[in-house]
Amino acid sequence: MSENKSLLKLRKITKVFSRGTIDEITALNKINLDVNAEEYIAIIGSNGAGKTTLLNIIAGVYPPENGGKIIVNGQEISGLSEYRRAHYVGRVYQDPHIGTAAKMTIEENMAMALLRGQPRGLRAASNKQRRDLFRAALAPLGLGLENRLTTLVGTLSGGQRQALALVMTTLSKPALLLLDEHIATLDPRTAQVVLDLTEMLVKREKMTTIMVTHNMELALRHGNRLIMMHKGRIVVDMNQEQRSDLTIHDLVVAFERASGEEFVDDSVLLRPGNVVGTSEL
Amino acid sequence: MLAVVSYVLPFSLYEGLVFGFVAIGVYLTFRVLGFPDLTVDGSFTLGAAVAAVLIVKGVNPFLATLAALGVGLCAGLATSLLNTKLRIPALLAGILVMVALYSINLRIMGGANVSLLREATIFTQVAEFLGVGTRIVRSLIVAGVLAVIVFFILNWFLRTEIGLALRATGDNEQMVRGLGVNTDMTTILGVSISNGLVALGGAVVAQGQGFADVGMGIGMIVMGLASVIIGEALFRPKGVARLLLAVLGGTFVYRLVISIALRLGMAPGDLKLITAILVIIALAVPYLQKKAQREWLPPATKW
Numbered sequence: 001m002s003e004n005k006s007l008l009k010l011r012k013i014t015k016v017f018s019r020g021t022i023d024e025i026t027a028l029n030k031i032n033l034d035v036n037a038e039e040y041i042a043i044i045g046s047n048g049a050g051k052t053t054l055l056n057i058i059a060g061v062y063p064p065e066n067g068g069k070i071i072v073n074g075q076e077i078s079g080l081s082e083y084r085r086a087h088y089v090g091r092v093y094q095d096p097h098i099g100t101a102a103k104m105t106i107e108e109n110m111a112m113a114l115l116r117g118q119p120r121g122l123r124a125a126s127n128k129q130r131r132d133l134f135r136a137a138l139a140p141l142g143l144g145l146e147n148r149l150t151t152l153v154g155t156l157s158g159g160q161r162q163a164l165a166l167v168m169t170t171l172s173k174p175a176l177l178l179l180d181e182h183i184a185t186l187d188p189r190t191a192q193v194v195l196d197l198t199e200m201l202v203k204r205e206k207m208t209t210i211m212v213t214h215n216m217e218l219a220l221r222h223g224n225r226l227i228m229m230h231k232g233r234i235v236v237d238m239n240q241e242q243r244s245d246l247t248i249h250d251l252v253v254a255f256e257r258a259s260g261e262e263f264v265d266d267s268v269l270l271r272p273g274n275v276v277g278t279s280e281l
Numbered sequence: 282m283l284a285v286v287s288y289v290l291p292f293s294l295y296e297g298l299v300f301g302f303v304a305i306g307v308y309l310t311f312r313v314l315g316f317p318d319l320t321v322d323g324s325f326t327l328g329a330a331v332a333a334v335l336i337v338k339g340v341n342p343f344l345a346t347l348a349a350l351g352v353g354l355c356a357g358l359a360t361s362l363l364n365t366k367l368r369i370p371a372l373l374a375g376i377l378v379m380v381a382l383y384s385i386n387l388r389i390m391g392g393a394n395v396s397l398l399r400e401a402t403i404f405t406q407v408a409e410f411l412g413v414g415t416r417i418v419r420s421l422i423v424a425g426v427l428a429v430i431v432f433f434i435l436n437w438f439l440r441t442e443i444g445l446a447l448r449a450t451g452d453n454e455q456m457v458r459g460l461g462v463n464t465d466m467t468t469i470l471g472v473s474i475s476n477g478l479v480a481l482g483g484a485v486v487a488q489g490q491g492f493a494d495v496g497m498g499i500g501m502i503v504m505g506l507a508s509v510i511i512g513e514a515l516f517r518p519k520g521v522a523r524l525l526l527a528v529l530g531g532t533f534v535y536r537l538v539i540s541i542a543l544r545l546g547m548a549p550g551d552l553k554l555i556t557a558i559l560v561i562i563a564l565a566v567p568y569l570q571k572k573a574q575r576e577w578l579p580p581a582t583k584w
Contacts, residue, residue, distance in 0.1 A: 059459070086461030101452040104445075112445055117461035120442035 007208050008035040008058070008176055011069040015053055015062065015232075027053040029232035031068075035176075040202055040209045042219035044251075045229035051212040054229070055178045058210075060085040072175055087117025090169035092162070092182040099165030102154030106145060106164065109153055110134045113168035137167050141197060159190030163197055170201045177202065179211040195222070216248045230259045289540045291417050296540075297533025298424035299489065300504065302431060302482035304512070304532045305525060306475040307505030313439075314471040315451035316364070319375035319502055321479050323382030324356040326498035328480025329487035330386045333395040336488070342403045346484045353480020356382060357473035364472075365465040386495050394494040402488035420489060427485065431478065432525055439521045447471050479505075500553040507556050508532035510563040 013031040018024050027050045035041060043051050057064055060082035064070065070078045072088045093099050100109050111125040114133075131149060138146040141163050145156075153161060162182060169177060179198065183191040199222065202209050213219055219226055226243045228236035228251070235258035238246070303325060310318035328349035335345035356378060363374035387393070408419040438444045449457040450467040458464050479501070487493040512531020518524045539556075543549060571578055 083458045083461050083463050086459060091459055098453070098455050101449045101456055103452045104449060108445055108448075111442075112449055112457065112460055112462075115442060115460070120446055120462070122438070122441045122443060124440055125442045125445040126440075 006034040007037045007039075007073060008033070009069070009071040010034075010058075011071070012066070013054070013057055013064045013068040013070070014066055015050075015057060016065065026232050028057065028064075031232070031234060033227075033234065035208060035210065037208055038206050039225050040223040041211065041225045041227055042223040043210060043212045043227045043229060044214070044216060044219040046214075048231070049229040050232040051229055052180055053232075055091070055180050055210065055212060058176070059089050059091055059178060085117075086174070088175045089178060090116065090172070090174035090176070091178040091180065092165050092169055094181040094184050096158045096161035096165065096185070100153045100156075100161050100168070103152065105150050105152055106138075106156075107131060107134060107149040109164065110137070110168055110171060113171050116172035116174060118172075133171075137171060138164075140200070141167065157190075159186050159194060162186060162190075162194050166194065166197060166201060170205050170207065173205060173207070175208065177207045177209040179209065181212055181214060184214065198222075216251055220246055220248065220251070228255060228258070230255070235259050288417075289537070289544065291421060293533060293537035293540050295417065295420045295424050295489075296536040297529060298421075298428040299482055299485045300508065300536060301428060301529040301532040302478045302485070303501055304505045304508035304528045305431065305435065306478035306482070307502060308509045308524070308528045309471055309475040309478070311506065312509065313448055313451050314468060314475075316361075316371045316468060316472055317375070318357070318360060318472055318475060319372060320356055320360045320378045320382070320472075320476055321375075321502040321505060322498040322500070323379035323386070324353045324476040324479045324498075325483040325486075325501045326386045326493070326495060327356055327382050327389075328353050328483030329493035329497055330389045330395070330483075330495075331480070332484035333397055333487050333493035334389055334391075336397060336400050336402065337395060342401055342406055342488065346403055346481065346488070349484035350477045350481045353483075354473045354477040356480065357476030358469060360476070361469040361472035365468055383495070390493060390495065393496075394492055397488060397491045397493070402491075403485070404488055424485065424489075427481075428529065431481075432529070435525055436522050443467075443470070500556065503553070503556050503560055504535070507560050507563070508535045510560065511535050514563070 010031055010033040013028050013033075014026070015028040016024060016026050025048070027048075029050075031050075031054065043054070045051050056062060057068075058070060060077070060080055064078055068078065069076060077085055077088060091099075101112070104112075107126055111130060111134075114130065134149060135146040143160055143163060145151075145160065145164065153164065156164065166182070182198070183194050186194060195218075198211075201207070209223070211223060220243065224240045226236070226238045226246075227234055236251075236254050303321065307318075307321060310316045331352050332342070332345045332349040335348055336342050340348075359381075360371075360374045360378045363369045363377065364371050369377070404416075404419050404423050407423050408414055411419070411422070413419065439448060446457055446462040447467045447470060450462065450464045450471070454464050457467070483493075483498065486497070508531040509528055510531070511534050512518070512527035512529070514531075515534060516523070516527035516530055518527035539552060542555075543552075547555070568578060
């Protein structure tokens with residue numbers, strides 16, 4: 001893996017919560033990671049493994065500690081606040097309510113997303129040209145949203161909102177797409193629709209993507225690189241060939257070997273949305 | 282009955298327009314930004330005080346009114362800076378600036394009130410220019426022209442790229458920050474514009490009634506809220522333009538009801554109590570309805 005080619009470089013990323021109290025927890029422990037352009041990484045791990053914290057660090061929700069570095073396209077962005085990183089990083093959240101604004105129309109939501117990371121001025125936010133662009137972006141979803149531009153987003157279903165959030169993220173083509181368990185709260189059928197849509201958009205836009213998930217099967221079937229996290233560290237990192245014939249059982253074995261812990265209850269990792277982490281059992 | 286049609290109606294229309302600036306200001310903070318801003322009681326008087334003192338000193342009344350708008354912006358700036366840069370909760374930040382403004386307003390006016398009798402105001406200037414009129418006609422013309430200007434500017438601004446970011450800040454702050462919007466800036470902008478409008482309202486009201494008084498802002502926030510709630514309930518508006526019109530319409534209806542009640546013998550001193558009760562009912566009814574349907578609702582926020 002050549003140093004120069006990587007789109008995202010993480011160096012010694014550490015994040016400790018509640019430092020100095022009995023609740024102190026090291027969410028990320030000196031993480032190093034190189035992400036190449038057009039890679040589609042699935043990150044898996046139990047609760048408390050540090051997956052979402054890693055996405056939060058990349059997105060700039062909080063800064064890395066002790067001189068940890070975040071470099072995108074050769075530019076260090078470690079010190080930039082969240083809104084200044086929007087240019088580089090697009091994100092779809094687990095909760096569909098976070099990715100879209102309920103009291104505004106589909107058109108207004110998309111108009112805002114179109115200007116991701118760009119200076120906003122006193123021009124009209126939408127015009128005919130932009131509306132055509134929005135319709136063209138919505139049409140491939142097959143949800144009919146392209147004919148409902150003036151509908152308030154709050155009246156859409158969770159799946160529709162999540163699909164819209166995905167399209168909004170790809171409108172402005174940020175360097176990096178972060179998916180934070182973005183289908184975990186959807187019903188199985190809608191989840192599949194949104195997942196297919198993700199595949200389509202990631203392929204079409206050639207977006208470098210990091211997808212966090214609880215679901216091992218999902219991680220095996222999607223993406224071209226698999227990373228497993230445990231207690232704030234990366235314990236397994238497999239490329240396309242290494243994971244091609246992998247089964248869930250192999251993953252469990254790999255986890256046990258890498259973490260040095262017995263995998264007590266594999267159903268915990270298989271079930272999305274579980275509450276208790278494996279390590280605490 | 283004749284009195285209602287010939288006097289109360291046009292007078293309420295006038296009041297609906299000038300207090301409409303206050304209501305639109307309240308609408309911007311409470312509804313659009315989700316920022317419960319109590320600066321209003323202070324910035325209304327601030328606008329009145331600045332305009333009155335400048336006019337007495339011989340400044341052109343239009344310039345004085347513009348200056349009032351400017352100091353109102355500054356009052357909103359102070360509140361929003363306390364909130365965004367010092368992380369003081371919005372409600373408390375507004376109360377702090379409101380209380381501070383009470384002293385500042387006394388200083389500006391050099392006493393509890395300033396009379397504008399026999400001074401040139403925007404109303405007398407317009408009357409002179411047009412060569413017409415009864416008091417109510419010139420009042421309606423001035424208030425109407427100002428309202429149209431404010432309406433068009435806001436209707437345009439809230440649809441611009443910045444305006445959209447401002448509205449989204451109140452709707453989903455996390456999302457707009459993720460899209461690269463500095464939500465501190467949009468909050469500061471929104472609260473400032475809101476208080477600028479409120480101060481403009483204060484300046485026009487003072488010139489209309491012929492004096493500025495240190496207590497004239499008391500209860501403005503509740504009056505503004507009542508107008509917004511009435512407007513929303515009566516017109517159920519969709520879209521920016523209709524919302525702005527609904528707020529103006531709500532203020533008109535509120536003023537009309539108050540004027541009629543006063544004519545029917547309500548003591549003017551009871552006005553604020555009745556307005557407060559109106560707002561309490563309007564806020565409580567939706568909750569009680571849902572509670573009756575055994576729908577779960579979260580506890581009220583403390584801030």
